[in-house]
Amino acid sequence: MNRHLSQRLGFFVLTLVALFTVTPIVAVIVYIFIQGSPAISWEFLTVAPRSGMREGGILPAIIGTFYLTIGTAAFSVPLGIAAAVYLSEYAADNRWTRLIRLAIINLAGIPSVVYGLFGLGLFVLFLNFGTSILSASLTLSIMTLPVIISTAEEALRAVPQAFRTVSISLGATRWQTVRRIVLPQALPGILTGVILGLERAAGETAPILFTGAAFFLPRLPGSVFDATMALPYHLFVISTQVPEMPIQIQYGTALVLLVFVLGMNLIATVIRSRARARRQW
């Protein structure tokens, strides 16, 4: 077989493999969109479910997921960025920090239902926060932290070392260097990680199952100590727990959740590409 032929064959195989990986993603999105879009209406997005959830909309679930995402961000973003700054800028490379890194990596590998159980034990029962937005947000935060810490640390490390040396040589303290040079330069990368982490939190069911998600609530939550409906859990409920559920509403809910998550992903992509275009190094 001559070289050109084998080259062409190689390209063909690789293209095929690439197509195979993309196909399921596109198929899922297209399918959900086709099945779900008839259900989408202004009413669907702005009223609560009625008649045992077989009619009406999904407003409480949308609002609930929104609240949970905000709540998760409130805990995991400051904590995650602080941890990343510590690991990247302050911590020496020794056994202790290697242990911390190992813990973070392993934290990312824990099944989400285990987080749910942990949240139930710690936040709901021990700290007595009850089944609430607070407990669920805290549980989701712990689950999100590894993603935020590792992406933020990567973004911080990508900032050229020379900037730090120069800043220090101009009489800056370590913290001044971090705050004025390193963090601003790493911010787009950090934001991308934050959004990807929160996106995962928004779509999770298991961690909120025991900690804050409600089967059905006639009203919107009034405080962080109230339970809330949430899109992923609502989807689970109407897909498995409610007999004679109109299939349209199920796919409509799935579509809303998908748009929510993909929207966040899109924002992350925009931030990243804009920052790359403007980056001065």
Add this chain to the structure above:
Amino acid sequence: MNKIVIENLSLQYTDGTESLRGINMDIREHAITALFGPAGGGKSTLLRCLNRLNDLTDVEEISGRILLDGENVLDPQTDIIALRRKVGMVFARPVVLPMSIYQNLTYGLELAGEKRRSVLYEAAERSLKLAALWDEVKDRLDDPAIALSGGQQQRLCLARSLALQPEIILLDEPTSGLDPISTGKVEAALQELKKDYTIILVPHSVQQAARTADYAAFFLQGELVEYGDGAELFTNPKEKRTEDYVTGRFG
């Protein structure tokens, strides 16, 4: 007058690379002192001791004293922030901070707490003029510094150090990446600057050392082989090793 007195300075890095062995050296103020010699001789290490930039690297052991105006720089009690404002540094590769030309110049002063805009502006203008860059950038101070050419960036780095009104300027092969014209501009600026500052330069070639140095020190593998008047050292070296290096027999 001696600005800096180095007494029996020895240093060892943890990874065993470049080191210094028993350096004794007096550095004159208002003059250019060149530290030259082959790579790995300890020139950069010595520079980085003077502003304690070595604190950032893994130093295994350091001993001896560096007296700057009579104060030991290596003393753990030394205020290193104040030290680094007093001892400015320019690196081999021009590293402009990712901000505007003007912000690069005022960065150090703002860190020191200077808020008055007139003071900041005057410092920027004065240091740009000293670094012979003012005429080229005065109309575009708010442009990103990265847009400047390599030679301009290096002069901006020099100006950035000068904005802090240091007493000593350390230059670590400042012209190694520059074309001859830019190099000439930097060297000319240094000749002007030595009237008011103490300049310690690691030149990127023997020729540059010979062109610029009032005093020259030849370093070989962590040892100070010969140190003296520049004109004397390059035309009539006392040590055989210095002569061999200066005349190009090795290096």
